[in-house]
Amino acid sequence: MPTLYFKNTFTDIGDVTLFTKKFFKEVFIPPYESKEFFRQCYLMGYKSLPLVAVTGFIMGLVLTLQTRPTLATFGAESWLPGMVALSLIREIAPVITALICAGKISSGIGAELGSMKVTEQIDAMEVAAINPFKYLVVTRILATTLMVPILVVFADAIGILGGYVGITIHSDVNAYRYITQVFESLDFIDIIPATIKTFFFGFFIGMIGCYKGFNASNGTESVGKAANSAVVTASLTIFILDMLAVQITDLFF
């Protein structure tokens, strides 16, 4: 029924808002779970490097190979390094990397916290007078907020390397010249808004994963639902945020 659907949607929005409010309240109150935060940074950042590296390389390579014939038609092959760098840094690397993180990290958080909820591990922390929200949620959201931008910068670099490999397949281009052309085509205005939006991507990837997992209902089925729902919601949120970021960037820069 549409009424029920809208009621549930608004209830969800209200719950997410309260969850976010709780995060901002808990994040500033000691004790700080720094050890768990660094552990999560390691798990989310370092452990995602191979996946992001492979994806970033393929993004750069494929983008170069696909674009080259069109540019060659207009005799504009020399624009290729700049175009690849701009496309990667402004749009492709942030969005694709964030989507990969939504699939790997957000679903992982959803499943992990959902499973902890179902097996009463979160309750066990609560009764042991340990704040599970601070230990599990705050650390994970902070880690994704910090790690996703770093992974995006890494994907940018690997993507540009992939672009160079793509170019050398068809022509003999000096690496120094390629890098020079890449940096000549870039401005701070290309990098800064693109980097700022990745912090939001990271925040929402962590927040959605934590919200879905932390609020999983009892039962093993809910663990799968939490993981699945975390990926879908986080991916959709990334596209919406990207659209807003592009509009805002367009407005001010």
Add this chain to the structure above:
Amino acid sequence: MKTEQENIVKTASPAKRSPVIEIKDLHKSFGDNDVLKGINLTVNKGEDLVILGRSGEGKSITIKCIVGLVIPDKGNISVLGEEIIGLNRSELNKIRVKIGFLFQSGALYDSMTVRENLEFTLKRHSTELSAQEIDTQVMDVLDSVGLSDAVDKMPSELSGGMRKRIGLARTLILKPEIILYDEPTTGLDTITSKEISELILDIKKKRKTTSIIITHDMSCAKLTADRVMILKDGVIHAEGKYEELEKSEDEWVRSFFI
């Protein structure tokens, strides 16, 4: 017309001792389902109270209300002389560290080893302890549950009975005055169930704890209970010593002991 309190099948009056847990007129509903409809109970210092009842009668909900995991709709809960309903998190936590809670599944943190499970709780509440002292306490408490060999194992490597023992060790490491056991022997074979029941008894003797034990296992109840309460339809239907309730004239009460 008799009141609910008068309707309780009483076979013996509890000894007059200082109450550690007092619950008055506890109500809890989930939607249209009224689970608790006015629970009244008192647990005295050093006493082991066993709560029996059919599944879904609200036994676990009652003990979850005691530690603030479930917020009751109505009623009063006093733990160690402190009214817990309405307390904020930090006030409640001061009482929670004095209460141990053994979950049905053990609820071990499955990303941590047994040692880390125990240290995790201890380090947060005893920040002044050195690494050596923490290690000693961890090994002592594992010794007391007979599982010092399992210190570096992951929870996934443990059997059901071992998980419950480690869960109990994690509870004991904070030296609680009260321990709440949620079906400590469920899902275990007869021998392991007996070992867990004896462990509960041993903990009571050595550590002078006060306990509430939720169980369906009558041999566990017989071994551990100083007093037994039976829940029916969201209220306490009968209370007394195990041997007395076993011979109760109430057929429904007797049905538990067959």
